[in-house]
Amino acid sequence: MTETKKDFIDLTQFNKNELIFLIEDGINKKNMSSKNGMASVDEDACAKNKILATIFEKPSTRTRFSFETAMYQLGGKTIYANMSDMQLGRGETIDDTAKVISRYVDIAMLRTNKHSTLENFAKNASIPVINGLTDKSHPCQVLADLITVKEKIGDIENKSYVWFGPANNMLTSWIHAAQIIGFELRICSPKDYSVDNNLVSGFPNITTDLDPNDAAKDCDCIITDTWFSMGEDDNDQKRKILEPYKVDSNKISMASSDAIFLHCLPAHRGEEVDADVIDGVNSVVWDEAENRVHAQKSIIRWCLS
Ligand code: CP
Ligand code: NVA
Numbered sequence: 001m002t003e004t005k006k007d008f009i010d011l012t013q014f015n016k017n018e019l020i021f022l023i024e025d026g027i028n029k030k031n032m033s034s035k036n037g038m039a040s041v042d043e044d045a046c047a048k049n050k051i052l053a054t055i056f057e058k059p060s061t062r063t064r065f066s067f068e069t070a071m072y073q074l075g076g077k078t079i080y081a082n083m084s085d086m087q088l089g090r091g092e093t094i095d096d097t098a099k100v101i102s103r104y105v106d107i108a109m110l111r112t113n114k115h116s117t118l119e120n121f122a123k124n125a126s127i128p129v130i131n132g133l134t135d136k137s138h139p140c141q142v143l144a145d146l147i148t149v150k151e152k153i154g155d156i157e158n159k160s161y162v163w164f165g166p167a168n169n170m171l172t173s174w175i176h177a178a179q180i181i182g183f184e185l186r187i188c189s190p191k192d193y194s195v196d197n198n199l200v201s202g203f204p205n206i207t208t209d210l211d212p213n214d215a216a217k218d219c220d221c222i223i224t225d226t227w228f229s230m231g232e233d234d235n236d237q238k239r240k241i242l243e244p245y246k247v248d249s250n251k252i253s254m255a256s257s258d259a260i261f262l263h264c265l266p267a268h269r270g271e272e273v274d275a276d277v278i279d280g281v282n283s284v285v286w287d288e289a290e291n292r293v294h295a296q297k298s299i300i301r302w303c304l305s
Contacts, residue, residue, distance in 0.1 A: 006303045007122045008130045011139045011176040019146075019180050023156070026147045026291070026298035033294075039072040046301050047076030050106040054132070057083040057112045058230045062265060063132045063140065066292035067109055073293070074300055079105060083112075098124035107303055113231055128303035135169060135231070141264045142173035144295035146181075148288045149221060152260050159220035160184040162255075164212065164245045165272055166193035166238075170225045170264055175199055178206050188215040190241050212244045216254040222247055222282075223262045224272045239271070247273045252282055260284045 011019060034040035041048075052071045054064060064080065071078045083089070088097055098121040101108055107128045112118045115136035122129035131139055149156050160183070163171050167189050175195070178185035187195055188210040200206045216222055224247045228234055247261065261273075261283040269275040278285060 005126065006128050006305070008128070008139065008299050008303055009118065009122060010131065010137050011142065011173055011180060014180060016180050016182070019177070020156075022143060022295075022298045022302060023146050023150055025301065026143070026294040027150060029297060029301075030147075030291075030294040033073065038069055041075045042073050042297075045075030046304060047071055047074035047106075050074075050076040050304065051104070052076060052078045052300065053081065053101055053105040053108040054078055055081050055083060055086075055101075055108060055110045056132075057110075057117070058133070060111055060132070062289055062292050063109075063111060066289075067132070067296050069293050070296035070300060074297055076106075076300075094120045095124040097121070098129075099126075102126040107300065130299060130303065133169060135229075137173045137176070138169045138264070139173045139176070140292070140295055140299060141170060142177050143299065144291040145174075145223070145262050145264070145288060146177060147291045147295055147298075148262065148284055149260070151287070151291075152284050153220055153258070157181050157183050160186065160218070161221045161223060162186045162188055162210075162216050162219045164188050164215070164222065164224045164247050164251070165242060166190075166227060167195040168225060168229050170223075171195060172199065174223065175206060179203055186210050186215050186219065188212050188245060190245065192241055193238070212251075214254065216251040216259075219255045219259060221260050221262060222251060222255055225264055226266065226268060227272050242272070246271065247277050249274065249276055249280075252277055252280070255282075262288055265289055 054067050068078045094117055102125045109130040109132045110118050110121055111132040112134050115134040118131055118134050146156055182205055185206045187208045227242050259282055261277055263285050267278055
């Protein structure tokens with residue numbers, strides 16, 4: 001294994017300047033991108049002659065398409081694989097798989113059920129490895145979200161953010177970002193689905209156990225996600241407990257008048273968010289989804305640099 005390969009596993013591996021660099025690189029290069037078709041290769045073509053493997057153990061729309069588009073725009077190629085079609089299902093280990101894939105491609109992105117699967121792959125691969133979502137975290141998405149915040153409200157650090165809903169992989173990456181950048185993050189989750197205190201203790205800018213009826217007061221950004229992450233069972237009791245945490249027009253009306261609404265998608269209208277919010281004027285979810293491409297490009301550039 002090379003000592004110098006650069007994996008993108010979690011935001012915690014970056015300091016504030018490094019994370020801000022990734023955000024600004026995404027925005028700068030987005031503004032310089034050619035508008036002559038989605039596969040137009042950027043001038044720097046930093047992934048020319050490179051292949052990215054995208055390997056999925058769970059479904060994906062945005063992550064798959066945005067990584068493929070990003071790689072084309074960087075001048076490279078991609079190979080997609082669903083883990084269930086690989087020999088992994090027949091007993092080949094993740095360690096051996098990582099060693100073999102490293103002989104075929106230059107960089108790999110994985111979406112896995114367990115975070116430890118991603119870590120084992122990264123440990124055994126001699127190429128850079130990117131976290132495309134695990135049960136623990138979703139750093140690529142939060143990088144795209146921070147790019148969106150910067151574009152829409154101009155500043156990230158001095159803004160307040162509210163998370164509504166159960167603790168999950170998205171929230172973990174938001175917590176990592178708040179710890180690095182220092183912005184105010186209010187976590188509004190019911191006790192039964194609350195965040196592990198060890199993750200947030202020692203960070204006064206992160207508050208928990210908020211009342212859903214006033215958590216959004218004067219905030220700049222409201223964030224939510226599906227109540228049932230991939231691999232979790234649908235459950236009516238959980239749905240009932242989460243009902244007061246749904247993002248509705250009352251919550252939006254409490255926020256700052258130019259507050260933005262973020263959702264990584266896929267969304268469930270009428271469940272974690274009402275249709276008049278996600279399809280309303282405060283919602284920036286389509287730009288957020290587009291920014292996945294620009295975030296992935298920033299990540300791939302960093303990994304290959
Ligand atoms: N937000 C996100 O990661 O979407 P996909 O599951 O469609 O990739
Ligand atoms: N928390 C969600 C995010 C989907 C992009 C999940 O893991 O399914």
